[in-house]
Amino acid sequence: MLGKFTKVTEYFSDMGVPPQAVKSLSTQFRLLSLNPSDILLAQGTRQDYCYFIMSGTLRACHYGENGLERCKEFYFDGELCFLYSSWLQGMSAQYQIEAITAAEVVRIPLNLLTLPSFLQAKVALLQQQLIFKEQKEALLLLHTPEQRYRHLLQYWPHWLTRLNNIQIASYIGISPVSLSRLKARIKS
Known part of the structure; x- marks a missing residue:
């Protein structure tokens, strides 16, 4: 059983949590296999878990009453996915967390981050989130759409292979048509 959570143990160990502390709590972890569109956290509900992504891609989206979809973030292999603001304020989720590809995740109770042995991880996660x-x-705010796209090309090329044009365009704040034109201009 512990073998399947090795990546989770390593993830938290890299943040200063003693591996034995993670292993001793791993009975509370659950391995979940997801299909595209599976919902892990419904918008408007309480968030009790975070999700370590073993494989696949998740996203956090807000769905407006008028059907408008606003994507807050994408999450990939090796990342921990949860809504920081909802967690810190104990509020219902403003976003829905869902799979956009087939995915395998480890569901981890968020209350573990309040344990003294996880304090360093909590601080590291908050620092990481603030920087991001x-x-x-x-x-x-400070770059043109082309600069935003080039940033993805340079620093997050895996996004461009794992997300479709609609998702990329939405994230960098342009229409899919504008993204297609921008990509064609860059290629020539």
Whole structure:
């Protein structure tokens, strides 16, 4: 049983959690196999778990009453997926977490992050999230659409192979048609 959670143990160990502390709590972990469109956290519900992604791609999206879909974030292999603001404030989720490809994830109770042995991981996760949020804001506010796309090409090329044009365009704040034109311009 412990073998299937080795990646989770390594992930938290890299953040300073003693491997034995993770292993001793692994009975609370659940391995889940997901199909595309499977929902892990419904918008408007309480968030009790985070998800370590073994394989596949997840996203956090907000669905408006008018059918408008706003994608907050994408999550890939080796990442921990959960909504930080909902977790920190104990509020219902403003976003839905769902699989966009077949995926295998480890469901982990979020309350583990309140344990003293996980304090370093909690701080590391918060620092990581703050840096990522600041980088994303700078990307969207300070760069042109072409610069945003080139940033993805340079720093997150796996996004371009794992996401479709509609998802990429939405993330960088342009229409799919504009993205197609931009890609054609870059290629020539």
